[in-house]
Amino acid sequence: MIPQLQFRRCIIFLCCISLTILTIFCFSFSNEFSTNLVQPNVQKQMQHLNFKKLQAIADSKQVEDQQNEDPETSNIIQKSDVVSFFRNIVGENFDFFVKLKDTRMKNVSFSEAGAKELDEVDQLPNLIDPILKSSKLESIESNLIPDDAETSTTLPNLSYKDPTPTQNKPKLPYLGKVSEIYQPVFLYSPSKICESHDDNLQLIIIVTSAPGNFKARNAIRKTWGQLSSTEAVKIVFIVGSSIPKNEKKLNDENAKHADLIHGNFVDSYFNLTLKTISMLEWVINNCQNAKFILKADDDTFINVNKLLKLLKPRMSDTKTIYGRVGTGWTPFRDKMSKYYISFDEFGDSLFPDLTSGPAYMMTRDCAELIYNEALDQKYLKLEDVFITGIIASRLNIQRLHLKEFLNKKPSRIDECLLRKSVSVHYISPREQLWLWKIFIDGNKKC
Template identity: 30%
Template sequence: MATKDIWQSLAQDNVPFMRHIKRTFILLLTVALLLSAVAYVSDFSFETIAFSQTWLIKMMNQTHNKIINSTSPDRTQKDLLAPLPNQQIQPRGTTVAQTTDIPIYHHVAHPRNYHFTLDEPDKCSQLDPFLVFMVPVAPHQLEARNAIRSTWGNESSVQGKAVLTLFLVGLSGGAEAQQQLEEESRQHRDLLQSDFVDSYFNLTIKTMVIMDWLATRCPQATYAMKVDSDMYINPENLMSLLLSPNTPRENYITGYLMWDRPVVRDKNSKWYVAEELYPEPNYPTYLLGMGYVFSNDLSGKIVEASKEVQPFNIEDAYVGACLKQLGVAPSSPPDPSQFRAYLGQYFREDFLRVITTILGSPQQLIDIWKDVKRPT
């Protein structure tokens, strides 16, 4: 008998059986649909709350916690995190209100989630600095670090006050690059490294790790300044500001002030922040991240405030949100023109007056520094 005839015979003999299977399948499908509907209604509020946290993990925490691909729609943030060896993911601060028993781990930017792989824990006890420059910089930007080391970062004493400059990097991304960083650290003893991936979306983590280092390793410093690696700094002018009798030594932070800045909601923008992460239409007053100086008591206070402030990926605005949580208002500098974004065409007199301004390259910093420091 041909194969086709065999299958036709079997089909005719089993018609009643096949009808029974069909009815059973339809019944089971109906039950499954009803159960899915019930589950959807009961879980809706949790999914709404968890959305912003999952987005935050994917966008901000491209760190030592690697994003795990998942097809399951109900995974918690803890499921999405894979710690490095010998590390544990711990909940930080408070949890978000929810309708289930599954906790939300939303303080992924809290610095205690990370650990130093390169550190200088005794620097401040040895040098007792009055002012510490903390420079966040990418691991590969050796040229920028060397330019700072040969210019304003080489100033160890200004107007009789000890000054310290340190660089903070994240993970280097390769064994060879890491080996080079470790050699650089042995040579200069000014490198700090924490185990988060060094990326634009992790600048909030980077800044909070800086604050934590200042609070835990350098509480004796009176002032600190977070300053980007492409900046010109005039330490003399800065020190004159800090030594002024009118400059507070507690709850003080100043720089280039940003008032009533709207939150960018354009998803195509690098400055995009989702409404779920920061619902207000405008940021609180904050200091432009290029360079702001603060009394060092604020470093630990900002770290504590971060336990209550949901992190988002605009680091300077996030510090402003922490200051608002603390009830600390950023101060306008006595001469706002000393904190400049850009000076435009080079005039030596301008650089003799300012405290900060952005430059175009490490070589430009070296050239301008030489000219500013030349005898007149």
Template identity: 30%
Template sequence: MNLMKCNLMLGALLSTVFGGLLMLQLASWTAPTHLKPPSPRIFSKKFEWQAQTPHLLDLAYLQSYSFLINHPDKCEGPRAAPFLLMLVMTKPQDVGIRQVIRQTWGNETLVPGVVIHRLFVVGLPQPLFAQELQTLLDEEDREHGDLLQVGFLDTYHNLTLKVLTALEWMAQYCPTAHYVLKVDTDVFLNPSYLVQKILWPNRSRQLDFITGHILSSTNPERRQGHKWYMPPELYSHDKYPDYCAGPGYVMSGSLALRILTVAQRFKAIHVEDVFVGLCLKELGVKPTPAPPNTFLIFGRKYDHCAFHRLVLVHHFQPQELLQIWPDFLTSNGACPSV
């Protein structure tokens, strides 16, 4: 095992251990929803209201959340107008996981001849350990220059706001991106297949385009306490519109901009992928089916040839990525034609 791989595995392990300790601490102490993290450098009175975690029925996309760590020049210079902008949703404490992604599927140079930009989108740390985590985030960004921190608490219920604010960044600082990928950290991603077989860089740009694992006619979860609980007061219909599953979906830059134009017409329901589906329905846009079994949301055991013929596999942990990535990068010439 080479030194780089050892360092990556150590980083992932430390991230997991630190995250576990953080969760144990948080489990024993519940902060009031109005309490803001106590970092004096960025959490001034100006941001106090933004650090709240609103009730499910009060979520709103206000188009006024601040970027506390920002790279406004990311899409300028010789690598302007990226073909693909990767927006990776990640937690503040996932330092090691982000490093694994940088060295595997998040490598911006992985697809020759195609400009890819990557940003890890994070919110504010929880009040406990906020100053320590913020210091780590600042140091990490100074080294890598790829964090985008938004001005509200990083919680699951704020995920819709997190995605919309990341798209707002794209609208402000990278509006000429051809395609935008929203992706979580617990996945295997094959950028080459995504670019060459789904997005086709040598063809005309697809405009009202979004694809992933499409879910149709799903029922809202009405059991209180469930992760995806949907109060009838927030969404009263019996079925959701068609939408692409949250672990990873890709859309045209033009459609991302259109989604922002209608996002304020709805409560920013916390089930982020469903919310995007509501925006698509409002726009009269249906998701485009991807080649069958290329976006897998239920996991799959690694197979060299099979993984070269798909885009994404959910429930893939960083330790697994480190184990399979060197093999995945070897030639697939012996595999059936992709």
């Protein structure tokens, strides 16, 4: 009786083991089958995400371009992190290119045939009220530079007398004086733009632009730059040297518009300080009758009317720089950072008070004072820190904070915010058109 009972128990035990093994095998096979079935569909759907969704994802990552653009800037996400983020989602067929010029994703493209560049189909995200659709918009867009205009690549080197790549370049970081590398020569410039306006010229706007940013410059000309047709305001663009293809297009652009200042330096992130010094030299020699000078990036929307209103009570000001003032900023000591500053470049623990770079304005007398002092000082690549911080501090130039200089892109832009602001940053050429439409067509009471 006992052996028979043991035999039954043994049979039951073996059956349980067999059932367990069979269950595990079926579960594994089911997972593998479902993965093989679902994954291609998911990948296919991800590879066909429209660009608007991709832009929304990119915007949600809040990739910042320049750490020293705004006192509230924080949590900068590195370019490689964002690239890895999208590659992990979509796979190897997806190429995500990030260009850090203000803090936005500039180009998103697929390797699939027939994919279009983001800037060709870029639509303003849900940041602006879609109430201002105008029939004039299509005609404005049709006048933009054709879509084959390319964006120049950043050339991380300093230029001496000749902008050609055959010239010897100093090893970065460069620790010599500005005067040793700056060449006071313009390949061409609009020398007569201020001549005929005498005392009526209140403001000269100089837009710092990369050579390949043809669409950005043309969008400004078709929007808020139109206000430069008055005697009170004039606008010009300043660029440096670039690749031959861009140089040919720049020549054609200048022949058409006659509003380009072409400085004698390689246009790159490391040469932004040289670009601003070149801007100041041009003002000194060609626009002495302007009462104020506004420096703005080409991805910034400027409310010229608001700016002129701010100027009226300040016509007698001297030795003043206006903008978004940053206080207590510390140098980046991380060698892997784009904004790394060594102790040899700047030894103090805090930068002087400064105005952030996307847009700031100065009284006319500041131009010559800053220019002469800057030439005799040690070069620093951070343009706003060097010009409006270090040099302005040495000259006891006042830095005046004006809240109207946003110098960033708010989470939402409506008509009232736009009309109360002087500068909004990280604006694409297409967004310039929408903001201009808000500006000229809006009738909302604020």
